[in-house]
Amino acid sequence: MSGAELDPRLLTRAREVVAAITGFRDDAISGEALERVVRAEFSRGRSAGDLLGELLHPSSTLAFTLVRAVLVGETYFFRQPEHFRFISQEGVPAALRRGSLSLRGWSAGCATGEEAYSLAACLQASLPHGFPVEVLGTDLHEASLEVARRATYGSWSRRESAPKLFPLYVENGERQVTILPVVRRVTTFAQGNLLAPLPERFGRFDFILCRNVLTYFTPAARDAAITLLSRTLNPGGLLFLGAVEVDRVPPGMVREGPPELQAFRLLGPGESAKPSPRPRVAVGARAPVAAPVARPAAPAPVRVVQAVPPAxxxxxxxxxxxxxxxxxxxxxxxxxxxxxxxxxxxxxxxxxxxxxxxxxxxxxxxxxxxxxxxxxxxxxxxxxxxxxxxxxxxxxxxxxxxxxxxxxxx
Structure with a gap:
């Protein structure tokens, strides 16, 4: 079945299932993402009837696949505004104190570019006029990057839940906005895989945003990606991750700001994180039990001492x-x-x-x-x-x- 022959009932049902599971408004659900999943199922020999039957069950594997396809590209301007505030109020001044002559940012897994442009606007607004700024946005999907390069967005990219923190765009009709030329000039986009080293021509960065991407990775892939990201940071540079993507400080880094910020600074040469020693505890180890106190009288009755369970x-x-x-x-x-x-x-x-x-x-x-x-x-x-x-x-x-x-x- 070709794309032109897709059964409208199938796409309508797919959209209904995704809306029921996520609670998203209709304009937040990417029709292209739904079609990609359906075409992939057809390529495996399944029919429209098979898919419609499975979608009668919202907890089905297909429903889960559709939801994930829609969520992966979820992005909007100044998402997680606390990160941009921290960059402006703490990160930029710290970089200037280190003597930085230019500041560079990377939006890793930028989807359609809203995050990359937000970072560029944040840096420009936080620095003296004319201070050199560069921002790179990378994503695995070239189609998303094409949207980013057009620099024109609809209402879903500017949620009420994320304030417009810095000058970023101008109104372009009733529903669309266009990125300011000054922000667009310092922002570039390129295809990239987080599991492959970034080409050396892109250089190093002072700020990297990689948020709500690694949650879909296996533990090994996540650790490999974080290692590659940290290698592209300048000493003292900051890496910002999503809230549930890591639960420990990455090697060679220290936490900056409150823990829920999930911001990590790359240690400089000779700098130590000074971690507190972590005891190695064998599974099933028990806390030592104090020996019973000897009594001066005749033999004391045997006492059974309960082992204290480990903390x-x-x-x-x-x-x-x-x-x-x-x-x-x-x-x-x-x-x-x-x-x-x-x-x-x-x-x-x-x-x-x-x-x-x-x-x-x-x-x-x-x-x-x-x-x-x-x-x-x-x-x-x-x-x-x-x-x-x-x-x-x-x-x-x-x-x-x-x-x-x-x-x-x-």
Whole structure:
């Protein structure tokens, strides 16, 4: 079946299923993305009747595939405005103090370019007039880059939920806007794969935004991508990731700003993160039990001393060790036992949810994220939660909110 012969009933049903699952407005659902999925199914020999039958079940594999196809390209101007505010108020002044003579940014996985242009506008507005600025946007899909280069966008790219922080565009009719020429001049786009080194001709960067992209990667692919991203940073440069994409500080970097910001600075030559030592704990290790106190009288009766179970954070560390060793099955078993034993231990809920998400079991991750959000909401936002890294309760609430608001199957 060719693209021209696509059954309108099939595309209409696909759109209805996606809208029901995500709650998106109709104009937020990419018809092109839906058609790509349908054509791929046809290329595997399936018929329109087969697909319509499967779409009678909103929890079907096909429905999940359609939702993910729509979500991958989700972007708009000044999304996660806290990142742009941090760049303007903290990142740019720090770069100038380091003596930078120009500032360069990279929007990695830029989709249709809204993020790249937002970064360019942020840098220009935060610097003296005429200070050299360059921004690169890369994406795997050339069709998205073609949209970015046109620099004309509709109303969905400028959500009310994301304020217009810096001068970026001019109105171009009732529904469209066009990127300002001064912003467009410093922004370029190129095709790129996050799992391949960026060509050397693109140089290094002071700011990299790679947000809500790595959540779709396997753990190995995610770690490889972060390593490649960090190699393109100038010393002192900042990497911004999505709220639930990493739960630990990447190697060679330190956290900047509040934990929920997910901003990481590349250490300079000779600079040390000075991490606190992390004990290696064997699975099943038990805290030492004090010996019974001897009595001066005749033989004391035998006392049975109950072993104190290890603290949740120690069990969590043992799971992290298994993950580092590639034993995700064992880590999952440890974390499942931990969550059953300590259901209010927020780091364990988040770790297990992320592990399930990375293994493709998103339907199992959602209840954990809901539980995480519910429990985090009961705590004062700034209360530090014990774990491998002491983080405030608001970090866990923000992580759960970000995950559950990404159109996850709920």
């Amino acid at each position: 949740p954070s120690r069990v969590h560390l043992s799971a992290l060790e298994r993950i580092e060793e590639g034993d995700e099955v064992g880590a999952t078993a440890v974390l499942e036992a931990l969550v059953r034993q300590s259901p209010d231990y927020l780091p364990g809920l988040l770790e297990l949810a992320l592990l399930r998400e990375r293994s493709g079991a998103r339907e199992a991750a959602v209840p954990l994220m809901r539980a995480l959000r519910s429990r985090a909401e009961r705590l004062p936002p700034d209360q530090l939660v014990d774990g491998p890294e002491a983080l405030p309760a608001r970090f866990y609430q923000a992580s759960a909110d970000a995950y559950l608001n990404q159109g996850t199957l709920e």
